[in-house]
Amino acid sequence: MNQYFLKKECKELHVFPHVIEFALKKINNIQFDSFKKTTSEFLRFYYVIDGRFDWIIDSEHHILYPDDLAIILPGQSFGGEKDLLDIGTVSWVHLELQQLDRTGKICMGRWSRLTDSECRTIGRILLLNICPVLSKLKEAGTIFQNMKNEFINQENGHTGRINQLIDELLILSARQLTRQHNSQRDFPQTFMKLEQTLRENLSHQWTVEEMAALVGLGTTAFSEKAKSYTGFTPLNYLINIRIAEAIKLLKHPEVHVTDIALDVGFYSSQHFATTFKKLTGYTPSEFRKKNIIVNE
Amino acid sequence: MECIITIEIGTGAIRVVAFDLKGIILGSAKGSYPTFHAKPDFSEQDPEQIFITMLYILKNFLNEKIHPKKHKVICLCFSSAMHSVLPIGKNGVPLGNAIAWSDNRAKKEAHDLKNSSLGKSLYKITGTPIHAMSPLNKIKWLKNNDKDRFTATQKFLAIKTYIIQQLTGEYIVDYSIASATGMLNTRTLKWEADALKYTGITKEKLADVVSVFYSPKKLKREYQASLGLHDKVKLIVGSSDGCMATLGAGVWGDGKATVTLEESGAVRVVGTEILQDEKQRIFNYLLTEGLYVSGGPTNNAGAVFEWYAKQFGDFKKAFDLEDCVNNLINDAGKVHAGSAGLIFLPYLQGERAPIWNADARGVYFGLNINHEQQHFVRATIEGILYAIYSIGKTLEEHQTIKSLSANGTFASYPFWTQMMADIFNKPVHIKQGSGSDSVAFGSFLLSATKIGLYKNLDEAAETVKLPDSFTPNKQLHNVYMKHYAIFERLGVKLFDEFEAIADLQHEN
Secondary structure, eight states: OOOEEEETTSGGGTTOTTEEEEEEEEEOSOOTTSSOOEEOSSEEEEEEEEEOEEEEETTEEEEEOTTOEEEEOTTOEEEETTSSOOSEEEEEEEEOOSEEOTTOOEEOOTTOOOOHHHHHHHHHHHHHOOOOEEOSOHHHHHHHHHHHHHHHHOOTTHHHHHHHHHHHHHHHHHHHHHHHHOOSSOHHHHHHHHHHHHHHTTTSOOOHHHHHHHHTOOHHHHHHHHHHHHSSOHHHHHHHHHHHHHHHHHTSTTSOHHHHHHHTTOSSHHHHHHHHHHHHSSOHHHHHHHHSOOOO | OEEEEEEEEOSSEEEEEEEETTSOEEEEEEEEOOOBOSSTTOOEEOHHHHHHHHHHHHHHHIIIIIGGGTOEEEEEEEEEOSSOBEEEOTTSOBOSOEEOTTOOTTHHHHHHHHTSHHHHHHHHHHOOOOOTTSHHHHHHHHHHHOHHHHHHOSEEEOHHHHHHHHHHSOOEEEHHHHHTTTOEETTTTEEOHHHHHHHTOOGGGBOEEEOTTOOOSOOOHHHHHHHTOOTTOEEEEEEEHHHHHHHHTTOOSTTEEEEEESSSEEEEEEESSOOOOTTOOOEEEEEETTEEEEEEEESOSHHHHHHHHHHHSOOSSTTOHHHHHHHHHHHHTTSOTTGGGOEEEEOBTBBOTTTOBTTOOEEEESOOTTOOHHHHHHHHHHHHHHHHHHHHHHHHTTSOOOEEEEESGGGGSHHHHHHHHHHHTSOEEEOTTOSSTHHHHHHHHHHHHHTTSSSSHHHHHHTOOOOEEEOOOHHHHHHHHHHHHHHHHHHHHTHHHHHHHHHHHHHO
8 A cells, every 4th residue: 555645745635725634654664753642623533444452542541443534623642652653554544624613513615515414423422422532444445555556546526526525524423423322222321421511511502403513313203202202392302401400500599590590501680481381380489589488 | 071080190190080870981081201211220300391291181181082072070089109209498399319219229228127126126116117118217318328419308208299299289198108118007097106206207298198088179270260160169188099099999808909010010918907918018008997908019010011022022113002012912812821830930120029039130041952942932921920929929818809900001902801810710800991090980989988879988998899700720830830839949949049149230
């Protein structure tokens, strides 16, 4: 297998401002300090073709074998355990995204054909899943191989193809992350994990697409499963959690009603008041007044 | 049409069912809520989430199925899981999550108390075996380990007490739930002084004990409005899920027992006396004055089979457990009774009745090179039912059992029900079309008695028709008994090894 290396300055990358680096590298002998731990603002994917690599990703030690894919988020440190590249073959790509912030908001840039809501979902999955290594992901290898061929051959349409392949890599990673995280056998357990995630990010405006993607199902299948398991549609289940949290906060007189509304994920205190009243018969402030027994 | 609505506050979900006055189901709805495990032994639930789920489901149900048809709601009757503890502070506000029935944190407290003379006398007085799940020990745990919360607690409630208080403003607990706390004197029907002393609380810290027929004050005006219910609608405090399931299965006198096969399971009989078991293997819960539901619970019924299915079953479609379970049961039918000498001890979650050993663990015994996957499936089901049988045998030391009535999700599989008949060598009846609705039906019977449709619960229970019957096969019974003898001995012989392996597992 021939080695291949493209850096930002290379003319092949001029039409791909978002691709900072693309490489396929074969390591025949060990060189000290060849792979020091670095942090970058790029989204980095590393795919092992053969060999065994000892890497530190975000301070965690991982051993990668052939067909494993490492995903390093912007701001995470990454490098060899001994600051060097082990013997073997590895392929990688560094991407500069328009935006990927802590809340999971991600913007690919104009090159991508993913919709805004798909990007949002992928971003959320990338950020939520603590697992940076996807094991046995041969499909990722095919994507890297195809990208390399397109770069080398420069055939008509290669710009479109390469951008497509990058989209594919992102989709594949996001889907695989949820599959690796959930067994697809135990819905109650999977739903419990989802519920935890929802509770930890209750102020986020969750969509059904995001929730479905997190458990690794399509939206239709997810809505059906959720309804038959919980008795609620996904969005109603979410409202249920929001109101339950709100009730708890309402029982603490020092918290402002407006703050409660936003904290538990309603977009305004009006929206909160309407929903709350519809369900309980009380406005939030009435509920607070009548449900704290003062003299006992 | 006039209707009765039953509300079950179950271990993982609210179930709402509407009945007409003849006991025909007009509709039902359910809504689930999670159990949180902050630590391995902890099982907690969010009381506000349970409350709002109840309200949400009930409101939607009324608006979609009841009000449009102009059905007139006469009463709402509650039932719930037992053993929960929810501490509330001086403003009536919950101090953290509720400790759910299955929570095991009070293991040490239970262990220390169980064989003491106080423990023995408390079992005699309350009828509840001393174990980690009983609120008696959970409150003691709070006293020993969460002093701040314990001191700040104004009242220790059951989840049902909290829900009813939210709706009406009244703090009450029914006989059944109260008797499952391990703190109620089942003769005087008052909180037992020795139990209060042991937990370090006064009776003011507990809710007022009332009959299962008691009607609390009216629904708060706001809830009347939001639910669209008249102020004449009667609320009935009701009983526990276990007692309701027994009532709903129509198990009354004459050598009848009921078997419930949900995630956990139980065998129960009804009598007018507490069954005093020297070894504290049997619980006695009060259904109403002078009527006791006695029996033994197992941790390892449907939950263990579902565990097997999730690990080894074939999932053709993502998350389709039901399909996977059906296929496995078909597989089990392909091999003979006794699983060619493969015996399974189902104690994956420790065990309550009859061995009461939290350290017990699962075992496949007798494996040889000819065993195939089908033998494992069948052995798993056989093992679960042997455990059920062992509870029945314990009960039979006190009371003759001539026939069984089965309910719960797993009782609706004929393969399981037939096997149960063969293992027990007794006919098994199941209510036609019944899945897990005997809790709701019990609540219906209780409500119907309250509003005067029946003279008393005896008369109500007699109306339960159990047409589907499974007759035991004597030959198969003999095969099962040869295997059961080994099953029973293994449970005893492995006692030390259970403890050793449980210790090892705790270290990890």
